[in-house]
Amino acid sequence: AMVEKAKSFDVDKVKAAADGVTFDAPEGKVTVDGKNHHIYKTSYIGKIGKDKLIHTVWKSDGPIKPDPYLTTYDWAKSLSAGATDSTSKSE
Numbered sequence: 759a760m761v762e763k764a765k766s767f768d769v770d771k772v773k774a775a776a777d778g779v780t781f782d783a784p785e786g787k788v789t790v791d792g793k794n795h796h797i798y799k800t801s802y803i804g805k806i807g808k809d810k811l812i813h814t815v816w817k818s819d820g821p822i823k824p825d826p827y828l829t830t831y832d833w834a835k836s837l838s839a840g841a842t843d844s845t846s847k848s849e
Contacts, residue, residue: 760790789821796824
């Protein structure tokens, strides 16, 4: 979908076109975040039952914005201290 949106196989063009691309994944619809190329996705917590199947015990209300660099958590601020990469700084 990103290649189609970019109308190119050029890596930089595909990366630039990534924002907002949505597709169906096994866990449901996911959307690519153009800033970090991770996906918005619905979170599930499961428990393995006696039947050896995974049973959902909690599910988020919808897709959760990706935060791969933990910029939205106060407790993680020191983890990115001194980082020079703009993606690891708070928005």
